Amino acid sequence: MSDEANKGLLSPLRRKLLMGMAAVPAITMLPPASFAQAPATSAVNTTGLAVTDTEVTVGILHSATGTMAISETGSIEAEKLAIEQINAMGGVLGRKIKFIQEDGASDWPTFAEKAKKLLVNDKVAAIMGCWTSASRKAVLPVMEQYNGMLYYPTFYEGLEQSKNVIYTGQEATQQILAGLNWIAKEKGAKTFFFIGSDYIWPRTSNKIARKHVENVLKGKVVGEEYYALGSTQFNSVINKIKLTKPDVIFTDVVGGSNVAFYKQLKAAGIDLAKQPLLTISVTEDEIDGIGGENIAGAYACMKYFQSLDNPNNKAFVPAFKKAWGEKTVIGDVTQAAYLGPWLWKLTVEKAGSFDVDKIAAASPGVEFKGAPEGYVRIHENHHLWSKTRVGRAKLDGQFELIYETADLVEPDPFPKGYQ
């Protein structure tokens, strides 16, 4: 009796509330329902990676602190943006990507330690990370031992190939040869002066460049000088340049040294509009520090410039600026870092699995048509087929595209005749 009476007392509002509460479980059940076609976790993850029915975890491993932070921040931002965009499109195999960010602190052993933590403790399905060759060399044994998957964004010296790494930047021959060919043809250059920072990447790059100049272009290297990382005194080499009058100055000076180098070059009266200079180490990020007025006229050999005019890039640049601020600039490596999560997603979908072995096997042939640099494809050697481009630095810190190879350049990390 009393039950009957109470029923009658239910106000319309209360009734609505009750109905709303009844709907709560239905709502919480919605996401799995919408991913109904997602394959079962047991099928796509046979090696115990951090994959659930709704989520997959990846690692981001760059220097957020220390001297390299200035360079690596762009990569972190690009990777986060890519992950966000992939999630907005429904994720990978019906699973949202969750990331764990670790700080390599510009310290190579820390990179190794954090990589190990990501693989062993967090069981991440892939790691987007590393920047310097030293950090990659430190991380590589860890990746191979614990069978992880690393997407490495930086252009680098080559001489390496691993099942556990996808190199989304260019290796040395991809970056150098087409640029040298172009400048030899365009400027009739015969004599070259090499200046680099003193570590493995510039030394290997210059070794390759020297062989190419001497054996292929039949030119001459009139000087080759190295400066310690962080060095700021370039006056003696600038005097040598003035004495030898090379047709082309070819540089791979890295980091903060660039600021001093280009300022001193300008102060010494070397006008880059008349003296061709080809760099393989200055991107839009570095020009931010150097100042457009100090480097305007120099040629840079890269695969990506922020100013590239193609539909993909026209969507990418505004999205990046929207996420990270109007003033951010996008350099070559930042773009390559953006490719990492996308290539991983496409490979996972091709393999139909998150298992590292299957991804490593499925990687060759994976193509990404939405890359800001244009079309890229993964080669058997886990490097990317991509175009080489030459740009000329402008006063506003951007590059003007001068030349690009007609076809994709094949990656060749162990170039015959160049070692």
Place this chain on the structure above:
Amino acid sequence: MTDNRFFNRSELIGILVLAVFLVVVLPLTLDVFRLNLVAKYLTYAFVALGLVICWGYGGILSLGQGVFFGLGGYCMAMFLKLEASSVENTKIQSTPGIPDFMDWNQITALPFFWKPFNSLTFTIAAIILVPGIFAWIIGTAMFKRRVGGTYFAIITQAVAAILTILIVGQQGYTGGINGMTDLRTLKGWDIRPDHAKIVLYFFEVGCLFVCIMIAQFVRHSKLGRILVAMREKEDRVRFSGYSVANFKIFAFCIAAMFAAIGGAMFALNVGFMSPSFVGIVPSIEMVIYTAVGGRLSILGAIYGTLLVNFAKTSLSETFPELWLFGLGGLFIAVVLAFPNGLAGIWGDYVQPRIDRLIASRKSKPDGWTDSSVADGAPAE
């Protein structure tokens, strides 16, 4: 009964507690990955232990312990690198059979000073002797001329900077800024898998206790007392007829050798050695470990090292972009509030309470014997 040439009773309890902590508690509670991290932290504990003798007791502040850590580490790494660079492993190179970084730098034959490192016996001797002799040379040059205090600290910093530049610059011979990576086996025994990490951890803990015993012996010997006397009033010791310089050189050499053992352990446990452990910044960090733990306490320095490194790892994992501020805050707090570090907190606040507790127990003899207290068993 428990007072001897190594330790008194409370020190014995402290060492036993540390032993239980390192040998039983940590291996049982941590997975292999975290245990390997502890092994890495403990490599710095060797350095901190050396600093207690050299700085805490001898009053010689060295800001260049990274040099000796690095020398020991590089000696070990050279041996391991040679073993990892067998002709078979390196056939992809232009010159197979030499370390990969030499090949990249167009070196075609193994340099002469690398050759002895094919022998493990030579390597072990080198780990102790190279830094020991180097410290003896620096010590003799400085202390015989009565250079001390701040000037000595500055010179050790300069040495650290010089060695870093040398290693980075001579990359064909040293691996440059990349360091020596991809160390794999020790006499054919793979040092990378989990079970090897556990063996290496216990081996390292064993070595650490040997070093603790040496430190305790120095501390309780007449030598230790002279060191303290020197720290407090150097001239008085000199006028009493002691050769102050020789004692200082001795303390500095001991600290250097401890640091070198730590470095060698680092190369073994981490599988890696690079100039980033040699320079000024890591050297100062090592002094900070000792300061946080308490520079007068052998055990305090070890706990301090563990604490700081643990904080470093966990803060950087939790706050990848802000962790340095947290760590900096920790240092400032410790130095401002507790100038004698963790050991100071223990000695000033905890120990007196325990003593009082024990004293009050002793005053009522019914049922309580000395032995139960000596075992450190908690009451009831």
